[in-house]
Amino acid sequence: MKLAAVDYAILLVYFGFVLGIGWRLRKKIATSGDFLTSGHSVPVWITSLAFLAANLGAQELVGMSGNGAKYGIITAHFYWVGAVPAMIFVGLFMMPFYWGSRARSVPEYLKMRFDEKTRALNALSFAGMTVFSSGISMYALGLLLKLILGWSFTTSVLCSAAIVLAYTFLGGLTSAIYNEVLQFFLIVMGFSPLAIMAVMKAGGWGGMSARLATMTLPGGMNGSVMTHSWKYLGHTNQNPMGIEVFGLVMGLGFVMSFGYWCTDFLVIQRAMAANSMSASRRTPVIAALPKMMMPFIVIVPGIAALALSQMAVGYDLPMKNGGPDYDQVLTTLMAKFYPAGMLGVGLTGLMASFMSGMAGNVTAFNTVFTYDIYQTHIRPGRPDHHYLTVGRVTTVVGVALSIATAYLAQYYNSINDLLQLVFSFVNAPLFGTFLLGMFWKRTSGHGAFCGLLSGTVAAAITHGCTLAEGKGGWITTLYEFPSSMAQNFWIAIMAWTTCFIVTILVSLVTRPRPEKELHGLVYGLTELKHDEGVSWYKRPVPLAIAIAALALFLNIWFA
């Protein structure tokens, strides 16, 4: 792929705006709260789009279009069964406690609700994970630019890190949020034309379905599985993903998605920045609307690519080591469909989403480090400007650690996989702890801590005793899953169930916190304000019902 002068011009204009936004926002930073939590002052349409965009990294764009070509519309379950219900749930039922408790971070909520050790466990694992994810973003960006444009890995990594550092250092969380929104518009404008053109070229949705139904997939299945999201989920051997209804709904839909969207500070931080309780509750709910439309931009082009490869139009799936290279589906489509000009827009969108992925992690990392680790355990009781300085220094350190991780990932792929695995074990049980903590006032700090630890151990044991695609089974092999996707779902289910049961058992034999300390933190002891006399689309509940109905419709339409 070769860029023309106009493509570079678009790239430069975008980075000019990104840095300009950071520069303009720098004057608004007077306290550590302004820098790390945006001082609860961001309008709801901005927090909603940032809530969505913080998660819409480039790995998702590249990965989901690849999954579209590999698994078909079943991939949309990550949105229609996974994300959307969880986003509605966190908005309606959990934001009242996050926002109402006035906690500055998710670990801080755990401290208020439970105790210091539960907070420390969560804060440390979260801080490690954000630095790691940000490094992986950089690494993936470096690889991609090297592969498609021939840029050097070091140049890509250092340039992107410098830009991210500049705008997060200047404008803090607000700057990261603003740029996420700009990136979101760029993704939509830059990639929906690709989806439209690829689908039209492949004969529209009907033409694509008809063509795929005549082909045989690499695994030997009939291609008609590619255009149905529910029809072939009865048994693991009916669909290329190797999953069935229970594992999907329980593992992905309930445990994994709720665990991510309801407890991950990276996204919750965006909703916490909203300017009122109602706005913070509406943030994830409004974000669910564009979220459920994303499959049309990120997954459908992949399905179209597969259909196009069956037609004699001059498009073939990219190949590597004798099999299709699904990670290249998106970039090869761009090269085939975009002339100089739009190619620049698409590529800028891709780079922008890598960077906002990094910036999101860095801004979550500096908040958790400053408030939950430094202010709590290292130097408590200093004046606020001290913590503002610490927040800024942590931003620099976070970016430096990410660069180190990017290089580590380049040289030691196995460390990379191992870390990712460990983090997935730590994350798996989290939702069990939050669910009990918010809805059962009897839950005690010891219960939560033991539940989290035992859930993580259960996840590790499940991975150690099962095998899928050659992964796992390092203790013994008791069961073999048809795909690592199915294995992940079941690890999550085991971890959540263990955490849930252990937390209840330990809570029953330990002393709960007195009720008067739990106001604003637990359901039943928190007053929920009803917004009477506001139009329905400004109230969280009616809005949620409308959006849930739409998600249901999409599930049925593409069943």
Add this chain to the structure above:
Amino acid sequence: MLDLRVPTGFFFTIVGLILVGMGVFWPSERAALTDSNVNLYCGLVMLAFGLFMLGVSRLSKHQGS
């Protein structure tokens, strides 16, 4: 606080103008599989979006004062 609609509006207006310019002056600039003048159409959409953002921002400022 900086109104985000202003930089968003300016950004898409500029990129829209660049693309429309490409579409008008180099209408035969095509990729292997494109049948239409992609730059022109996408540029017009972005230009319209950019101007809309700027307009809405101006309007709300007007009402606020």
